[in-house]
Amino acid sequence: MSAAAALNWRLRLVQRLLYGQNVDRSVKSRARVGLAILVFSIGYAVIAGRLIQLAAAPDSQTVRRTADAVSTSRPDILDRNGEILATDIKAASLFGEPRKIIDVDEAVELLTAVLPDLDATELRERLSSRKGFVWLKREITKKQQQEIHGLGIPGIGFLTENKRVYPNGAEVSHLIGHVNIDNQGIAGIEKWLDGRGLADLHMAGLAVDRMDKPVELAVDLRVQHAMRDELMAAREKFKAVAAAGLITDVRTGEIISMVSVPDYDPNNPKEANDPTRINRLTTGVYEMGSTFKALTIAMALDSGKVSLSSSFDARMPLRYGKFSIHDYHAQNRTLTVPEIFTYSSNIGTARSALAMGVEHHKWFLKKMGQLDRLRTELPESAEPLVPKRWGELNTVTIAFGHGLSVAPLQAVMGIGALMNGGMLIPPTFMKRSQAEAAKLATRVVKPETSEKMRYLMRLNTEKGTAGKADVKGYYVGGKTGTSEKVVGGRYSKSKLLNSFTAVLPADNPRYLLLIMLDEPKATPETHGYATSGWNTVPVGGAVISRIAPLLRIEPRFDLPPSQQLILAKGR
Amino acid sequence: MFVRLLNICVIAALVLAAAYVYDIKYQSTLRAERVAKLRHDIRRERDGIASLRAEWARLGNPSRIQTLAQRHLPLKPFQTNQIDTFDSLPMRPPQIVPLGTEDPIAAILENINEDLTASTGGLGSLRGGGKGDRQQ
Numbered sequence: 001m002s003a004a005a006a007l008n009w010r011l012r013l014v015q016r017l018l019y020g021q022n023v024d025r026s027v028k029s030r031a032r033v034g035l036a037i038l039v040f041s042i043g044y045a046v047i048a049g050r051l052i053q054l055a056a057a058p059d060s061q062t063v064r065r066t067a068d069a070v071s072t073s074r075p076d077i078l079d080r081n082g083e084i085l086a087t088d089i090k091a092a093s094l095f096g097e098p099r100k101i102i103d104v105d106e107a108v109e110l111l112t113a114v115l116p117d118l119d120a121t122e123l124r125e126r127l128s129s130r131k132g133f134v135w136l137k138r139e140i141t142k143k144q145q146q147e148i149h150g151l152g153i154p155g156i157g158f159l160t161e162n163k164r165v166y167p168n169g170a171e172v173s174h175l176i177g178h179v180n181i182d183n184q185g186i187a188g189i190e191k192w193l194d195g196r197g198l199a200d201l202h203m204a205g206l207a208v209d210r211m212d213k214p215v216e217l218a219v220d221l222r223v224q225h226a227m228r229d230e231l232m233a234a235r236e237k238f239k240a241v242a243a244a245g246l247i248t249d250v251r252t253g254e255i256i257s258m259v260s261v262p263d264y265d266p267n268n269p270k271e272a273n274d275p276t277r278i279n280r281l282t283t284g285v286y287e288m289g290s291t292f293k294a295l296t297i298a299m300a301l302d303s304g305k306v307s308l309s310s311s312f313d314a315r316m317p318l319r320y321g322k323f324s325i326h327d328y329h330a331q332n333r334t335l336t337v338p339e340i341f342t343y344s345s346n347i348g349t350a351r352s353a354l355a356m357g358v359e360h361h362k363w364f365l366k367k368m369g370q371l372d373r374l375r376t377e378l379p380e381s382a383e384p385l386v387p388k389r390w391g392e393l394n395t396v397t398i399a400f401g402h403g404l405s406v407a408p409l410q411a412v413m414g415i416g417a418l419m420n421g422g423m424l425i426p427p428t429f430m431k432r433s434q435a436e437a438a439k440l441a442t443r444v445v446k447p448e449t450s451e452k453m454r455y456l457m458r459l460n461t462e463k464g465t466a467g468k469a470d471v472k473g474y475y476v477g478g479k480t481g482t483s484e485k486v487v488g489g490r491y492s493k494s495k496l497l498n499s500f501t502a503v504l505p506a507d508n509p510r511y512l513l514l515i516m517l518d519e520p521k522a523t524p525e526t527h528g529y530a531t532s533g534w535n536t537v538p539v540g541g542a543v544i545s546r547i548a549p550l551l552r553i554e555p556r557f558d559l560p561p562s563q564q565l566i567l568a569k570g571r
Numbered sequence: 572m573f574v575r576l577l578n579i580c581v582i583a584a585l586v587l588a589a590a591y592v593y594d595i596k597y598q599s600t601l602r603a604e605r606v607a608k609l610r611h612d613i614r615r616e617r618d619g620i621a622s623l624r625a626e627w628a629r630l631g632n633p634s635r636i637q638t639l640a641q642r643h644l645p646l647k648p649f650q651t652n653q654i655d656t657f658d659s660l661p662m663r664p665p666q667i668v669p670l671g672t673e674d675p676i677a678a679i680l681e682n683i684n685e686d687l688t689a690s691t692g693g694l695g696s697l698r699g700g701g702k703g704d705r706q707q
Contacts, residue, residue: 084628090618167628225633473651546648555651 072183073162076214079221085172091139091163098127100155107153114147139163166266174279175258178266192377216431218254226546228259234539238520244280246514250416252437253425283380285405289483291499292401293349298418299364300352302449311336314347320393341456342464346400353399361395367444368414370406377429382407412514415501417444418453419509458506458562465533469541473555474548477506480532495519500536507565515540
């Protein structure tokens with residue numbers, strides 16, 4: 001009894017301490033049960049929510065892969081025969097997480113032992129910083145990666161990145177351009193690719209894996225090499241400042257080869273910043289000299305007012321105000337149109353342009369695309385330098401290629417239109433079929449005019465200044481151009497810009513070739529001459545004999561002279 | 572009694588279903604792992620192919636080939652007169668003995684005899700035949 005009384009007493013004491021004297025315990029307990037139900041249901045709700053989240057969330061692996069590839073992937077670039085010009089390979093990059101590094105000095109010592117080109121003080125500085133992540137070295141080799149992995153330094157890791165490589169080095173440098181360390185295109189076709197939506201894909205983090213569809217260019221690597229090899233030799237031989245060469249398909253506007261030396265190695269893009277290494281064919285503008293006479297003569301012939309048998313007075317220099325226009329190969333007699341072309345007569349061309357009138361001349365050159373900036377896939381382009389006030393004197397000089405500076409690629413486009421039957425086709429670096437080209441083409445001169453121009457070009461290799469490029473079997477037609485460079489506001493007699501434009505074969509043209517030499521010097525072999533016929537023409541001949549077999553042009557022998565083969569066909 | 576039997580059946584079905592679901596889940600996990608592994612392998616192979624192709628392109632670079640050829644081969648760039656067309660090939664000389672004859676000389680002798688008996692034109696065909704033999 002006393003035990004029960006003690007228990008009772010203790011209970012009462014606890015109850016009084018906890019709840020006070022007048023509390024109904026049954027109400028309390030119901031409230032407690034309610035609370036417990038609430039807590040448990042919240043708990044289950046959280047579990048259910050998490051389950052839904054896990055079920056709905058995508059594969060967590062892909063998220064990690066995105067983080068893996070830091071510099072993003074780019075499509076391969078191939079030449080017209082499928083040779084690789086640019087491709088991606090995987091390379092490991094070394095990074096550090098300074099917060100996780102225990103002994104900085106030890107880490108620096110071990111890393112510099114494996115990577116001797118790493119600067120020790122800079123490395124120590126980076127690893128001692130309080131950052132979460134620092135790059136230590138981008139693009140290390142497989143062997144180095146294994147060695148560093150073997151060292152087992154805490155807080156040092158690798159990320160696999162795409163590295164852009166150009167297996168052909170400098171051969172196609174100006175054409176394809178190059179990328180920066182993050183694989184973004186900063187010049188040439190590479191930049192163009194980024195502009196076509198690749199950059200957006202990179203932003204969205206989508207273009208991390210290998211791209212399936214390669215980009216096929218119109219360029220032919222073997223032709224490009226042959227051209228570059230000959231140009232390098234020519235530049236050395238004639239001690240020229242620069243040399244450039246271009247081959248286009250006149251029927252499609254495709255650029256088969258484009259070389260401008262000095263060039264650079266896209267694997268080492270620092271060289272590209274050197275201003276002497278610019279691409280002279282698209283980013284430079286030049287007075288094309290006598291090459292422009294082809295356009296002037298074509299204009300005269302196309303107007304119908306002048307025929308091949310018309311003649312112009314070239315007996316004495318053409319006086320215009322205080323200027324007088326001389327001929328380099330002066331004949332001092334009346335010249336017919338073919339003679340004007342083959343003797344490259346400044347007076348004759350100027351007179352034929354004057355006969356057409358200033359407005360007509362301007363209109364024609366505009367139609368031929370010589371007065372507006374030519375845009376291709378390459379982001380680099382230059383605006384032609386057109387005189388602000390175009391008077392008769394301008395027409396006189398522009399007729400023989402002085403006073404109007406155009407990008408050489410532009411001039412080639414114009415002359416291509418004179419050769420292919422009169423269709424102006426914008427040039428392209430991409431592969432293009434004849435049907436596609438036909439859609440883009442605009443008629444600029446009559447087919448008969450084109451035929452006459454081809455006759456004149458061929459005649460010029462048979463009898464005129466381009467004789468040294470008459471490679472037997474290919475029926476080459478060509479026009480030389482020697483222009484004096486402007487030095488200090490005056491035309492210099494010694495600093496020349498020489499060019500040679502050739503079409504092959506002249507009776508059924510397929511390819512147009514342009515060779516340019518910037519300030520070639522006379523050599524004993526050229527008998528002291530530095531004009532185009534002595535340097536660019538032989539170079540052009542050498543290039544043609546090397547590339548024609550590559551371009552599958554079948555040599556034909558014992559062909560009749562142009563008088564019969566080209567002109568007679570038209571009648 | 573009936574309710575009890577039903578209960579047992581339901582429990583048995585439940586156990587079976589649970590076992591089946593577990594099996595499916597296990598299989599799918601295995602397959603997912605295999606897919607991931609194959610993807611990884613494919614990626615590695617493609618990276619390998621890409622670097623080999625890059626290496627191949629570097630080795631096949633025309634200027635490298637040219638340097639090697641100039642150093643090690645006596646070859647020269649060919650001239651246009653070294654190319655000829657099929658049209659300018661001479662016609663094949665007439666065959667005097669059919670191909671696959673067991674004893675060609677005996678056959679020729681037989682032919683001569685025939686030709687001599689037939690006409691004097693046999694001499695011409697003999698001369699042509701001799702030339703043809705030498706070429707072969």
